Amino acid sequence: MVEPGRFFSHRLKSALVNATVSALVASALFCLILGVRTVDSVQGLTLRPRPLLLAIAVGIVFSGRLALDLVWWNRTWRPAVAKPVWLKRLGSAVLQYGGIALIVAATLFPLIALTLESSVHLGLPLRYLFDLSIVVLTYVMLGSGLNIVVGLAGLLDLGYVAFYAVGAYGFALLATNFGWSFWMCLPIAGVLAAMWGCTVGLPVLRLRGDYLAIVTLAFAEIVRIVLLNWTQVTNGPNGVSGIPKPTFFGLPFSSTGDVTFSSLFGLKYDPLQGIVFLYYVIFALALLTNLVTLRLRRLPIGRAWEAMREDEIACRSLGINTTVTKLSAFATGAMFGGFAGAFFATRQGFISPESFTFIESATILAIVVLGGLGSQLGVALAAIAMIGGFEALRHTQGLKVIFGPDFDPALYRMLLFGLAMVMIMLWRPRGIVASRMPSILLKPQRGVPLLTKERSA
């Protein structure tokens, strides 16, 4: 039995040692980042030491670690282990009805926004809101497409943006050179991307895990560099411009022309009409992606994809041709990427290789991982949080009060993004939606999503 006094002094000693070590590590890390600043002065570039800032940062680390050690990690009370019932109910309700709720909300959103604006005149930035939702939905679609490859089939693809680029350039070049319309080119863009998926997939898919990731990354870079340098066809870094907008059953959205959408329906021309139409187009595409995925999961091919993610060797021992199965997943994912690419091109009206850099692939993959591999609802939520959330950050005025009027939150996007990733990995290591719905049940039970505790990543 250790007497309390000695016990506490022992704890204090070890806490002080830990805090000192943390402070030393922090000062080593911060001494160059915070401790000095390069100043452009008359003598040229000089260094100005900032000892106070360094001391503050190290002090925060020291006291923080000390507090964690003495108070938080040493606390006697524990939060209740069992989740309250209402939280569990809420969780399963979200899993069950979340998808439908999102679909309904997305369907009604433009209608409600438009009616609100015309009746109450709130002065909502409608154009901006629709533009943002279109971007979010594009990422929902891209995430859903990549989810087939990474989430269901378990093939880590770091070059998804290549298929996006193939779709976008496929449509843009066909439209500008041959005058083909968006609706004609949309399936072609999907087929082109799927073909590119097969072409890349055949040699690459014998690799697994990290190696596959590296090779797909390289292929995406190849695509981008070819687009950049093949000037005769792609117009190189200048990009392709003058890409036509989609029409409503042949009716263009414009203020001039013989028969336009607004003139036929007897409406006053409003540029918002075209944007709302684009919104519904990408919404339909994203919905299509998810419905097809939902259906595929219940078909043998979808089960084979998931089985392949779990254990490839066992799959082969059960007579499943894993090469064909992998290729089908790659091609399906690529096709949806191609659709999204064609939409991107038509929305922007201009594309250049700049839009298809690695950061795009990384963002899409982050959406899939953050949402929960294989979860369609999770992907949609993650896309909203990542794209919409960071856009919302740009408009956070509250932080300016603390950090001064020059503070631009958008500059800290990546920092916050990294922080969010670390948080998610700590608290929800398998993504926002970590449960998996079985594709088939022997005894169909209503409303009980199966929560899998164990799933090999």
Place this chain on the structure above:
Amino acid sequence: MRPWQKDSVLKVEHLTMRFGGLTAVDDVSFEAGRGDITALIGPNGAGKTTVFNCITGFYKPTEGMIGLIHPDSRTFLLERLDDHDINSRARVARTFQNIRLFRGMTVLENLMVAQHETLNRASGFTLGALFGIGGYQAAEEEAIEFAREWLDRTGLTSRADAVAGELPYGEQRKLEIARAMCTRPLLLCLDEPAAGLNARESDALNKLLYSIRSRDGIAILLIEHDMSVVMRISDHVVVLDYGKKIADGTAEEVRNDPSVIGAYLGVPDKEVAKVEREVGL
């Protein structure tokens, strides 16, 4: 001619497998009779699993021939088939020494994946079923019925919708056998099915294997260390040591074979004989 040579389902001839300079399997030949339980035994490192991997296509043998003979006397040369064709065309199913289930999927889903070939064809290679053409629904119901039959026989029906990775070890072993049986094989290869099972579970396993043999008439080839299992249920035992076949016969014959005793006790035959003489055997 021994009974298993009259109507054999599997003929292994002069099988040799070398890994670089190491000869893991050296000129092994044996037959497995149709509807028999054939056990492949031997001390650790004797090359049993290598023989298994050659038969099921995970290794391509360096030399030799492995023939699988269907009841209509079509012969498939397994060393020439891709591993997935060995299951889907030649109809050989296997289980693994370290269980390889689809751990995140449910028990029923595991059994549905095993019927992939049939179901995929019924779904018109996905396209038909995606657009609602063809009789996929009926095929799926039939597959569920078949899966349920195997769930009943392995006693897993009540766990059908549980996640496979969360089953207890013994049930996972049984599920792996049920999954292999759902591919409707002619030859079932089991790599140490009794490893890690307690006496009662291993008894239930014996019954299951025996029912597969006598009710379904499916040949079983098994690697096993548990001699009580081997001796009780095998019709035919093949003994390997250092990659060579040292004995081949009924359980009774093998049990009394001095070279087998030698291999297991780790002494040369002559010495065994000498020891036996001294002891007065």
